[in-house]
Amino acid sequence: MKTYIALLRGINVGGEKKVLMAELRDFLTEIGFKNVQTYIQSGNIIFNSEEEEQFKLEEKIRDAILANFGFEVPVLVRTHQELEAIFKNSPFSEEKKKSSYFSLLYNTPNKNLANEASKIEYENEEIIITANCVYFYSAIGYGKTKYNNNFFERKLKVTATARNYKTMVKLLELAAKND
CATH class of the missing domain: 3.30.70.1280 (SP0830-like domains)
Structure with a gap:
């Protein structure tokens, strides 16, 4: 099981x-x-x-x-x-990772769309787009970021759902107890 x-x-x-x-x-x-x-x-x-x-x-x-x-x-x-691998593969330093978000993708985005979205830059914010997750960090917080789940869905044309670092940690902790 x-x-x-x-x-x-x-x-x-x-x-x-x-x-x-x-x-x-x-x-x-x-x-x-x-x-x-x-x-x-x-x-x-x-x-x-x-x-x-x-x-x-x-x-x-x-x-x-x-x-x-x-x-x-x-x-x-x-x-x-799979969720643990996504979490561990975060490209950010531990310090940034603790303030980052994971926008989990329901489908692999088109490479051209991912490349175009990756070129869009905002001050104090970073994104890394992979096949199954958009890792994003915002020094100004999620409530003020220009990058958000809706942004990624529009630009990548895939459904996504975002979770913050603390939620990912807790989900992995609870899942480990179910193994």
């Missing part, structure tokens, strides 16, 4: 697409996931499953949310090892 982390995009933001984590844990357990845990209200789920195909897990979670809450939500599922 593998440990997975599911990241939901765009729930519980500004009163939109409200999902109660207790309900989410309950119905995911009912549909067969094991050791289901959630972390904060932004849609982070740690669970175990025998299913090997991540797209099937994404589909199952997406369908369950639609059936239980009445709206669609993009769902990204990664194994504990």
Whole structure:
């Protein structure tokens, strides 16, 4: 049985697409996931499953949310090892990494689009675009950055969901306990 982390995009933001984590844990357990845990209200789920195909897990979670809450939500599922590799591969120094963000990509972006987006520079901000993540650092904080999840989705034409350093650390810690 593998440990997975599911990241939901765009729930519980500004009163939109409200999902109660207790309900989410309950119905995911009912549909067969094991050791289901959630972390904060932004849609982070740690669970175990025998299913090997991540797209099937994404589909199952997406369908369950639609059936239980009445709206669609993009769902990204990664194994504990995949998320850990993304975290460890951050190109930033430890100091910058602690203030950085990880915009996890649902699909590999087109190389030309990634190259074009990489050329856009803003003062006190840095981005590195890879096949599965945009690593970005902002000395002025996420609330004031010109780089944000919507920016990356528009420029790369892929769905993405962002998590900060502290959330990534906590998700990896919880996933390690599920292994």
